[in-house]
Amino acid sequence: MSQAFDAAVEVSLRDGIADPEGLTIERALPALGFSGVSGVRVGKCLRFVVEASDEAEARRQVEAMCERLLANPVIEDVDISLSPAP
Amino acid sequence: MTAKVGVVVFPGTNCEHDVVEAVDSVGGCGRLLWHKDTGLADVDAVILPGGFAHGDYLRTGAMARFSPIMGAVTRFARDGGPVVGICNGFQILTEARLLPGALYKNRGLKFLCQTTRLRVASTGSVLTRAVGIGDELNIPINHFEGNYVCSEATLSELRETGSIVLTYKRNPNGSTSDIAGISNKKGNVVGLMPHPERAAHPLLGSTDGALLLKGLVGGE
Numbered sequence: 001m002s003q004a005f006d007a008a009v010e011v012s013l014r015d016g017i018a019d020p021e022g023l024t025i026e027r028a029l030p031a032l033g034f035s036g037v038s039g040v041r042v043g044k045c046l047r048f049v050v051e052a053s054d055e056a057e058a059r060r061q062v063e064a065m066c067e068r069l070l071a072n073p074v075i076e077d078v079d080i081s082l083s084p085a086p
Numbered sequence: 087m088t089a090k091v092g093v094v095v096f097p098g099t100n101c102e103h104d105v106v107e108a109v110d111s112v113g114g115c116g117r118l119l120w121h122k123d124t125g126l127a128d129v130d131a132v133i134l135p136g137g138f139a140h141g142d143y144l145r146t147g148a149m150a151r152f153s154p155i156m157g158a159v160t161r162f163a164r165d166g167g168p169v170v171g172i173c174n175g176f177q178i179l180t181e182a183r184l185l186p187g188a189l190y191k192n193r194g195l196k197f198l199c200q201t202t203r204l205r206v207a208s209t210g211s212v213l214t215r216a217v218g219i220g221d222e223l224n225i226p227i228n229h230f231e232g233n234y235v236c237s238e239a240t241l242s243e244l245r246e247t248g249s250i251v252l253t254y255k256r257n258p259n260g261s262t263s264d265i266a267g268i269s270n271k272k273g274n275v276v277g278l279m280p281h282p283e284r285a286a287h288p289l290l291g292s293t294d295g296a297l298l299l300k301g302l303v304g305g306e
Contacts, residue, residue: 018193
């Protein structure tokens with residue numbers, strides 16, 4: 001029997017790749033009075049529902065999706081979160 | 087014999103007619119190929135022109151890589167056929183893993199549309215066989231994501247194999263090692279951010295791009 005899982009895939013730039021968007025935001029924050037903010041990195045989050053026999057199988061599927069389409073391993077890292085869909 | 091050059095049109099491609107015009111002007115015969123085609127007919131070379139294939143959704147070139155024609159383009163490239171990706175076409179070639187590295191947002195976060203001065207760094211590619219090493223060319227760029235990024239290992243390999251084809255004299259976008267264009271090891275697959283078709287007639291202010299396209303259609 002298959003189960004539905006809520007998947008959230010956070011795609012972010014790999015360490016060492018300059019992030020001009022993050023840098024611009026970091027420079028803007030002090031002007032608004034938010035001091036002491038550092039290390040701003042901008043990424044994107046993809047959310048979807050995936051059906052699989054269990055969580056391990058769901059993770060394998062999402063990892064394969066990341067490998068083939070959702071992220072570019074040359075410049076991006078992914079962080080996958082899964083939870084049973086309500 | 088006139089070289090037949092297939093110019094691939096994806097939904098969102100917008101430089102295909104300029105490329106066909108420029109190819110024809112240097113003695114080739116350009117013809118449009120639709121991204122849903124599964125074959126390349128009998129073309130002698132393939133160009134993936136600039137634009138916003140599939141809206142650049144997800145990442146530039148990410149969806150175009152899965153268009154039906156890319157299977158045929160990949161086989162053609164692996165068999166040694168000349169394949170050139172211009173701007174968005176370069177981005178597609180990296181996503182399709184036919185060229186290493188990736189193109190990321192310009193360092194200054196600005197869309198750049200300007201003439202750049204390029205230096206020919208290798209004449210071992212199908213696009214640079216009619217020019218000389220060290221030659222300088224004026225060719226425009228027109229992109230937001232032209233900042234070439236790759237690992238240290240890839241950069242060393244590009245250097246060792248003479249696969250850095252064109253560099254910027256003055257780096258406009260933060261590109262690694264001033265890279266404007268690269269090739270695969272064999273030199274038959276080339277990607278570049280500048281648009282040679284936009285420098286292919288005196289009225290456009292430069293004919294330096296025609297030198298590159300002439301090399302492509304001029305045969306072996």
